[in-house]
Amino acid sequence: MSEHILEVNNLAVSIPVPSGMLRPVQNISLHVDRGETLCIVGESGCGKSLTSLAIMDLLPQKAVRTADAIKLAGEELKDARERTMADVRGNRMSMIFQEPMTSLNPAYTVGTQLAEALRRHKPVSANEARDRAIYLLEKVGITAAASRLGQYPHQLSGGLRQRVMIAMALMCGPDLIIADEPTTALDVTIQAQILHLLAELQDEFDMGLILITHDLGVVARIADRVAVMYAGQFVENGTAEQVFGSPAHPYTRGLLDCIPIPGKTSPGERLGAIPGIVPSLVGHMPGCHFASRCPLVSNDCAQQSIPMRDGSGAGHVFRCLLDQKDTEAVSYKGAA
Amino acid sequence: MLVFAVKRFGVAVLVALTVSILSFSMMYLSGDPAIALAGEGSSQEDIENVRRVYGFDRPIIVQYGDWLWNALHGNLGHSNYLKSDVASVIFERLPTTMLLGACALGFALVLSIPLGVVAAIRPNSLIDRVALTIAVIGQAMPSFWFALTMILWFSITWRLLPITGTDSWKNFIMPSIALGYYVTPAVMRLTRAGMLEVLSSDYIRTARAKGLRPMTVLFKHALRNAIIPVVSLAAVQFGFMLGGSIVIETIFAINGLGFLAWESILRADLPMMQAIVLVLSVFYIFLTFFADMLNAFLDPRIRVA
Secondary structure, rough: OOOOOOEEEEEEEEEEEEEEEEEEEEEEEEEEEOEEEEEEOOOOOOOHHHHHHHHHOOOOOOOOEEEOOOEEEOEEEEOOOOHHHHHOOOOEEEEEEOOOOOOOOOOOOEEEHHHHHHHOOOOHHHHHHEEEEHHHHHOOOOOOHHHHOOOOHHHHHHHHHHHHHHHHHOOOOOOEEEEOOOOOHHHHHHHHHHHHHHHHHHHHHEEEEOOOEEEEOHHHHHEEEEEEOOOEEEEEEEEEEHHHHHOOHHHHHHHHOOOOOOOOOOOOOEOOOOOOOOOEEEEEEOOOHHHHHHOOOHHHHHHHOOOEEOOOOOOEEEOOOOOHHHOOOOEEEEOO | OOHHHHHHHHHHHHHHHHHHHHHHHHHHOOHHHHHHHOOOOHHHHHHHHHHHOOOOOOOOHHHHHHHHHHHEEEEEEEEEEEOEEHHHHHHHHHHHHHHOOOOOHHOOOOOOOOHHHHHHOOOOOOHHHHHHHHHHHHHHOOOOHHHHHHHHHHHHHHOOOOOOOOOOHHHHHHHHHHHOOOOOHHHHHHHHHHHHOOOOOOOHHHHHOOOOOHHHHHHHHHHHHOOOOHHHHHHHHHHHHHHHHHHHHHHOOOOOOOHHHHHHHHOOOOHHHHHHHHHHHHHHHHHHHHHHHHHHHOOOOHHHO
16 A cells, blocks of 8 residues: 555644643544545534644644654654745645635735745746746636736635635645635635535645535535544544445534435425534543533443544544444434 | 826825915914014004015915915025025925934834834744833833933933034934934834734735745735835824924934924014925825825735726
8 A cells, every 4th residue: 555645643732721721633643645535524613724734833833733643755744843844835735725815915916926835845937937827827727827927816806816725735736735624715606616626636636635624515525535523533534435324423423414415304304403512622631522412422431531443444433432333323303 | 006196196286285275374373464574663554565565465365376376486485584585495404304304214114113023923022022111111201301311321421422413424323313213112013013913814824834934924925014004104204203303403403494493483484484384294295195105016905906
């Protein structure tokens, strides 16, 4: 088996807050291969964005990152100095953010900002950078690409800006792209286009893609593998088929109950809702993070830390004491 | 850009006209100018004579038109005290004041912008507190007192710098610092606030995600955006310094416009005061116009519709 493009082991982020230590990201392990799409799903505030920023080493100053391994194409980056990371960012590993309206510098033209990304990392002339920018703008579906180079971000729509951001992420031909909810701020019609675009480009350039989203419909269409995140931890991780076809963790089942499925959800049927709220992540929390909301909770759940385990032996791992068949009965429909 | 420039210029001209009306009416604010000109104890006949000779008997709108026409041709009136042309005296003094203002502004910017940037990079750090202290002192200390303190130390105690005159560049050191220091707090705090806001913005995160070097992120991406409001402030402050140098020029006996204004007030030289107000106001108006143009250059959202 070929080497993973990205391999992360036991990643954690902690942030000191007045009431103690906030642990928004805990025990995250993941890997992505070339040409593979890993979707990280979970509700707002579960730590998806911080996970991606932690991988890029772009966390806020106060946040502390720890990990057993963060390997990019085999190279260990967990203790890399800022200088090394700056050489990696935008070059071998790029990121696309969720706010296209504010993610481009208003003072510089699109062309300047695109060329800058390439010329920082590769010894190319201004003309070569310009040609590459035009090539990629066309790739991301922008017409009259050459004339766009002289335009400023405020002259572009949100959809166009996100396309520019994608082109910018591709400038150096990275091995891995992390897209943090790239379509959240866009119109629904544009959302689908951008996602298709990302999937196409990933195929064409043979990159690894981590897509962070809370849109399960999107995930079902483009994910190779899915990681479900809850309260700072992955609770389930497997192929899209495994996670959607036979969800093992009660939280994953809850998530799936909350969305309508064409052909399965009948008209007038009530969607599910998971009762309760996400627990505070300040301080150390033993046991299952989902215990307070889980309909199958037992005394054991809150006592011990629960490791990810492979229930079937097929790489479908989940963080629950129960087996996949035990959680099948869980339904949240009508719970609220 | 051109449309914006023309519009903005039109506004500047309108404001200048308004100021000219105010400046013109100064002559009437202090009472009947004919009586003032004729002097104390003159007869009614003399006053009427003066009124006719100087044209004060014409309708006020005609007088204003006449005055404005002359002013536009560089004829700002005649000083009764100096017995000479007001314009030539003013333009003789103006370069000194401009030089002082430029030095003071330069000092203020060189001190305050780097301090503001450093304070923003490390908010609430020691250097931020030091910068804040400098700002508070600058804001609280009257400039005349600061000037006198400097004279006491640098000229009298240590005998390093000359106190008065404009003979060499050394003469400009203390006045520039005294005048510029007063402007420092505002510029520093605005730079700091602007940098803090910009540094936490999404496009700075993008710049870092591109792997740009910290200095590139800081200066090319952050400062460029944070400096925009500072430009407007600096232009306004430069205008204040030209007018506000009255105190400093008087203390250091610098033969500039401020000193002239102070002398004219003491001499009740009305045409001179009127002309100084007009010249400084027009100057101020064009400074703000210039600042707007510079802003448009820095911020494409203004320039490119």
